[in-house]
Every structure is written in C-alpha cells, then in structure tokens.
Amino acid sequence: QVQLVESGGGLVKPGGSLRLSCTASGFTFSDYYMSWIRQAPGKGLEWVAYISGSGSAIYYADSVKGRFTISRDNAQNSLYLQMNSLRDEDTAVYYCAKGAAIDSWGQGTLVTVSS
Amino acid sequence: EIVMTQSPATLSVSPGERATLSCRASQTVSSYLAWYQQKPGQAPRLLIYAASTRATGIPARFSGSGSGTEFTLTISSLQSEDFAVYYCQHYNNWPYTFGQGTKLEIK
Numbered sequence: 001q002v003q004l005v006e007s008g009g010g011l012v013k014p015g016g017s018l019r020l021s022c023t024a025s026g027f028t029f030s031d032y033y034m035s036w037i038r039q040a041p042g043k044g045l046e047w048v049a050y051i052s053g054s055g056s057a058i059y060y061a062d063s064v065k066g067r068f069t070i071s072r073d074n075a076q077n078s079l080y081l082q083m084n085s086l087r088d089e090d091t092a093v094y095y096c097a098k099g100a101a102i103d104s105w106g107q108g109t110l111v112t113v114s115s
Numbered sequence: 116e117i118v119m120t121q122s123p124a125t126l127s128v129s130p131g132e133r134a135t136l137s138c139r140a141s142q143t144v145s146s147y148l149a150w151y152q153q154k155p156g157q158a159p160r161l162l163i164y165a166a167s168t169r170a171t172g173i174p175a176r177f178s179g180s181g182s183g184t185e186f187t188l189t190i191s192s193l194q195s196e197d198f199a200v201y202y203c204q205h206y207n208n209w210p211y212t213f214g215q216g217t218k219l220e221i222k
Contacts, residue, residue, distance in 0.1 A: 044202065044213055044214075044215050044216050045151075045159065045202055045204070045213040045216075046213070047210060047211045047212065047213070050211070059209040059210065061210055062116075062210075095158055100147075100206035100211065101147075101149040101161060101164035101165070101204075101206055102149070102151075102159070102161055102204075103161045103164075103170060103171075105158035105159060105160075106158065107158060108158055
C-alpha cells in the first residue's frame with residue numbers, strides 16, 4: 001500500500017532554515033505530482049508547493065515563494081522541501097501528499113518557528 | 116487565486132440524520148473539486164474527487180454533487196465516526212486552494 005513518511009521537522013529560530021524529507025513507497029513515484037501542504041495549529045489547510053513527476057513543473061504559494069524550494073529525487077523515491085528565512089507564521093504541521101486530488105497523505109511533521 | 120468558501124462553519128446534526136455541506140468557488144473550477152474529512156490529530160482523508168466520485172473505500176452514504184462554482188457534500192445517515200471537520204479543495208488551476216472547513220458536530 002501507499003506510504004509517505006516525512007522527517008526533518010523541529011524547532012528553529014526566525015530567519016533559520018530547515019529541510020523536510022518525504023520517503024514514498026507502494027506506487028511508481030515518478031508518475032505522480034507531489035506536494036507539501038501545511039496546517040497551522042488549530043487552522044485550515046494551505047497548499048505550499050507542488051512538483052510534477054519529472055520535476056520540470058513547480059508551483060509555490062505566494063506566502064513561501066522565494067523562501068521555500070521543493071525538489072524530488074525519483075531514484076530515491078523522495079520529496080524534499082528546503083525552507084529558508086523561516087517566519088513565526090510558518091509554524092505548522094507539514095504534510096507530504098500525492099496527486100492533485102490527494103489520495104495519500106503522510107502523517108505530518110511539525111515545524112515550530114520561535115525564538 | 117480562486118477562493119473556496121464553505122458553509123456553514125459549524126453544523127450540528129443528530130446521528131442517523133442527513134448532513135448537507137456547501138462549498139462555493141469564486142470562479143469556475145469545472146468539476147475539479149475534492150472533499151476531505153479530517154479528525155483531530157490525523158491527516159485528512161480523501162472522500163470525493165471530480166466533484167462526485169467516491170474515493171476507494173469510502174462508504175456510499177457519502178455523496179458529492181455540483182459543478183462550476185457550487186458544490187455539495189451530503190452524508191445520508193450520520194454515523195458516530197462521521198463527526199469531524201470537512202474541507203473542499205479545487206485543483207482546476209494553480210494555486211490549488213482549500214475552503215476554510217466545516218465542523219460537523221453532534222447535536
């Protein structure tokens with residue numbers, strides 16, 4: 001069955017950096033668009049970034065454009081999110097997600113930005 | 116950016132009754148509309164995609180309808196496990212966006 005396992009979350013100071021990883025299994029990874037979606041504590045869902053199967057098409061939410069970079073390694077079945085210049089408002093659970101209508105989600109990894 | 120607006124924010128319904136949740140898009144999204152259920156401490160779960168197609172393993176009491184800008188999720192006979200937060204989401208064009216959610220609570 002499909003599994004998505006995130007890692008890399010933690011506590012970081014404002015202005016700091018963090019790199020999230022997601023390891024996928026149970027499907028042909030390179031065939032699917034993948035995303036990072038976040039949810040701030042007690043809030044709704046926000047689509048952060050989206051990458052095509054080949055990596056040639058990438059989209060970002062305006063709130064993270066220029067600060068976050070999504071990438072993938074299809075040989076390693078892995079998805080990444082490099083987060084720079086982190087702000088308090090980036091505090092959230094970050095989910096790795098498969099597809100456009102998301103049929104598989106990871107368990108989420110918590111990123112806390114605080115001094 | 117397409118804004119997705121869900122109503123009501125909170126819906127109180129008794130077990131066994133029908134629940135109707137609404138989602139409106141600020142411009143047409145054709146049928147590129149999905150519904151998710153989220154319970155506390157869990158990732159969302161896909162219920163409906165393409166506005167009206169149930170995802171794998173989703174019970175028949177969940178149904179979706181609509182196209183363009185107006186969409187509805189109906190739960191025909193509420194079970195205890197259905198009380199949760201529900202989100203709609205469009206995937207017509209980037210940026211994909213979610214509604215703010217409807218909390219379905221026990222009356």
